[in-house]
Amino acid sequence: MICQPVKTWHLGDQHQSLVLASFDNRLPEAVYWGPALPTGESHKTLSAASLMDVTGGMVDKNAAISLCPEASQTFPGQTGLTVRSRDGNPLAPAFRYESEAASEHGLSLVFADKALDLTLVLDLTLTPETSLLKLQTRLESADIVQVDWLAAPVLPVPAHTGEMIEFSGRWCAEFLTRRLPFAPGARLRDNRSGRTDHAHFPGLIVCTPGTSNTQGEALAFHYGWSGGHRMVAEELADGRRQVQFGHAGGSQAAGRHFVTAPLYATYSAGGFNGAAIRFQRHVRDAVVKDMRTPRPVHYNCWEAVYFDHKLDELKAIATHAAGLGAERFVLDDGWFGLRDDDTSSLGDWVIDGRKYPDGLTPLIDHVKALGLEFGLWFEPEMINEDSDLYRAHPDWVLGPSDQTRGRQQLVLDMAREDVRTHLYGQIATILRDNDIGYIKWDHNRVLPLVDAAQTEGVYQLIDRLRANFPQVEIESCASGGGRIDFGILERTQRVWLSDSNDALERQRIQHDAALYLPAAVTGSHVGPRRCHTSGRTLDIRIRAWTAAQRHMGFEMDPRELTEDETDVLREVTSWWKANRDWMMRADILRLDSSDPAVIAEQQLAENGDRFAVFAAQIRASDQILPHPVRLTGLDPASLYRISLANRDQAPQLSRGSPFLKTEDLEVSGQYLMSHGLTLPWRFPETIWVLEGQRL
Template sequence: MIRTWCLNDAHQSLVLASFGGGLPEVVYWGAALPAGEPLEILAEASVADVTGGMIDRNAPLSLCPEASNTFPGQTGLSARTRDGSVLAPVFRFESEATSGHDLTLTFTDKDLGLTLIFDLTLTPDTSLLKLQTRLESADVIQVDWLAAPVLPVPAHTDEMIEFSGRWCAEFLTRRLAFAPGARLRDNRTGRTDHAHFPGLIACNGRTSNTQGEAFAFHYGWSGGHRSVAEELADGRRQVQFGHASGSLAAGRHFASAPLYATWSGSGLNGAAVRFQRHLRERIVTGARSPRPVHYNCWEAVYFDHKLDDLKAIVTRAADLGAERFVLDDGWFGRRDDDTTSLGDWIVDARKYPDGLSPLIDHVRSLGLEFGIWFEPEMVNEDSDLYRAHPDWVLGPADQIRGRQQLVLDMAREDVRDYLFDHIAAVLWDNAIGYIKWDHNRVLPVVEAAQTEGLYALLDRLREAFPDVEIESCSSGGGRIDFGILERTQRVWLSDSNDALERQRIQHDAALFLPSSVTGSHVGPRHCHTSGRTLDIALRAWTAAQRHMGFEMDPRELGDDEAATLRKVTDWWKNNRDWMMHADILRLDSPDPAVIAEQQLAEDRTRFTVFAAQTRTSDQILPRALRLTGLDLSATYRIALANRDDAPRLSRGAPLLKDGPLEASGQYLMSHGLTLPWRFPETVWVLEGRKL
């Protein structure tokens, strides 16, 4: 007997089949199938042959490949009894339930008292799959590995794009060829991490930003994760995601985090837009609209908090266009450097003898919202909290310290109660609308309970203070994922305010993240993390590509620099209402020195193109830049928003230098735009409207 199910929308179809009551297998995933497609025939057509040197039936590559079926690759479940005996369940169909676009499939092994449940959703308006595995046991067992629903990728997608990176260089991408064996990434840092963003894209050599097929995955979990991209000896391929090895404790109830996935027939952008829209429309809640221009004081004052200086900085930032002021690290305990006071969330009376009210009153008198920095999950040994509760620390006493700090055990209810009470007291006593929530070290041990405890605390704070926005920061981009973004409204993409580095980081992060949640700041003239000195125009236009902010001492700006920053900030404010809901489309630049993207409005009637010249090009003339996502037969008017920035060495007369260009979508996507020559470390900004 064959049972079949289909998750389907206008863009893609996922067809599942259960043979003889066994676990469901994906027998089709790709472009949307026509109505009435006979699913049972597709299931029968998926059965592969056997030949010499093989067992008599191919082991199913199911949503949870089973060892009991002699599966030759990485299985979807690894579990033991309390006495250590290996469990090899044989699951059989129990029930199904549908509700709207949700499908739940339940399978049991009655002899072992195990129930395996798959929760499957395809959201039609964003065309994103959300897939989760749950395991229930009658007895206490130890689960070493539980994969989210396992998906195959076809033979013609013979490459994968994976993500790595480091502090100040997040979202690095690498293309690797599939080959026999398993590509395993096991992130045991206890956080999403700079080096292990939980994403993967299966594609092939013909896949670009704008063309070709892509199967994209993201594991929505803020703790350590494990991923497997495997090519079996028989040629089949599978992708698995789950929690990091060793992070699941013994128990009776287990669940993977949601795995988000989609198929695209229109290149990487097709998948990226679905992730961007789903995050913006379905996951992030409670975000300010319009998004306020952000100012953070960290790179202006660090720990040296002086009320008069801070007031002067706020006044200058407001004059430049800031609408929110965030007081960063250094306001609490006796926090003069990073060796002390984490955990003592009480206002430092030395720096603020009258509390935070004088500063907050000044900020609000200028029309700005006030925000504040916390790092709640951490503790310094030189703190009142640690002296009172050394037993609250996660991990062994002789562990290696990280950034002079230890980690609190967030699985403990008393720890969460303490943190809630102290954070809530600061919020209740002060007019605060925003929290920058930091997390500056990896964990000494990997436990899923640590992340679950964090989620519980954030959920409690969100319920008590629904109007307070929260930013996820972890030494910059160390905790960015859909799990944390269910509870926050913004991410700090990187501690690097170097605009050249930001161009690349933002470009690659756009494969998953929309502008509205991605913080990007105008840093100091002399960058604190790279040592480079960059022009204010590059820094400002780079920040204007995402949720714009400033993070420098604004008093350092000369008159010309201040005028440029005001101009760009005003431009961003005039465009933010549509840009914060726009699709970020990465352009296939024929010049590797140019990073280019096109932000296309929801109604597709307007767009902005940012083309950053990151270094000197190998050729002397700019290469035509082809656009994407336009109506072929429509006419568009395009103008350079910053054409006054053309240097003297641009001596010719390209049309865009002197006025707007009007051309068809066909021309703009087939031939592209001829841009004026420019120096490296500059950005052209083009505005387009459909006529």
């Protein structure tokens, strides 16, 4: 029985319930987070049932894993707030309930320490359409204080889960996943790069040892912030576990007002896919705004010409790209200043008169006459020492003058209003004077220091450009996947997932990124025959179909294509265009492949009536014949017609007569999910594409 006053709150829907309890007016703690609770469940009873015993070697009361664990309560692990007074003395606030306010789908809870004049506000919502929790912490101080750490609302994870999946990676190998056991102590990931970064995607999935793509429990997190962040996954000595996310430690200047980025979280009883589709739908429908539909087939000239811009060649390339089915042409790095390589001109956003004596108009007119939208590359946050801007304003550089350069460039201090005003003026002039519908916004080096004000400044610049040029879409590109998060996606319409156009690498990167990202925002391009980042030579079929799994584009010199390659690329592009309306709103369901040589996914339409399956053979299998590919998310009682979209690509070594090799198949959803599809044998580095329709 509870011997102290308790307040409770419930955020829940048909998928999950989060029950919070405040004992004796202290900060609330999550006493339940899991499958949806039945109507009428007593939250006060759950609160009482959550209280744990004490025994020898412990203090006489368990400090709560509250939404902000407090040092003043003798909390034995990572606290949710580390704050110092103006003169540097540590503060240990003891917050008490002040007030609350309900919103349509959530609430704000206000707690205060009146002796220290500190107020903590917890903003908590549950999006009804996507069943995604959005949690944010605010700290207000009457006096100036230094906050070394402020966590977004902290959630416990249950002991039976036992494992975590974290994200790492590198340039051209983003979204690597590692499955680790929980163990006593803290797993700390502190990203000091100043951007989301290839190696530090701000996500975490907590799961059971048996959780797979299609079954088992998962609790998934994402911190929607584009600067450096910190993640803590901790198991206390008493066995309890907590997950914290926030800005990188020490990245915020002293002040009176502090706020975390939103922490997005969800519980899934349906495996990783159950969480993934909620993140995908939330990005597509609630985060990204003003996305162009239908999604245009994209062409980028970077791997065709690099810095060598010649107007006649670019026109010829655009003509070829349009003939293949492109609907957008993006002019990449090299059009401005005196930019012949990566050593000069960043910061000088004026058209290079040597390469474009009549400006960009002749190229834009040609592109528009072909029926294509025109896009342009910028890297606004960066500066070269060999630039007019640096010679005029060396004081605008972020960090010390003797810092290590990155890609032979420095970074502008985006916290400065004069820097943002200058950049806005130059970019806005280009956009006003030219018919431009798209910006590829790059960010090609890590920062010399981690500073939250840098990220806020970038947000302000992009927000101003978006407000005044709402017709212009923006792609977040940071050497590929270096800045992908929900914070940047609130301001952009596309991400460049990786600088690798190697289709085999892309299969794995796209597969793991689908845990959070929908197809509509994920750029994927058909690269050159010989990949410029891996050196691997791949057939046009695997390259084209891999790009067709996301927002499709090309990034090669189309003049290199043979007649056969041209025909294949046109055919796949036409297929993508015919299906993009439903595919760009489909759920990407990762399939559990019993063959580790196969990466397979199923894109299921919103109404469930149709789907496409992509099964890529990344390497030779260990066994002779293919394992059946089991599908997911279908109605067991319905019949589906299955066709092999590229059955003409079966090799001669496929000597048998599997049904799909020659005919369409009509079977139940139960059969497809329990037995799966038997596919023809194929070579490594190839892909089967299947189409399904509910009858």
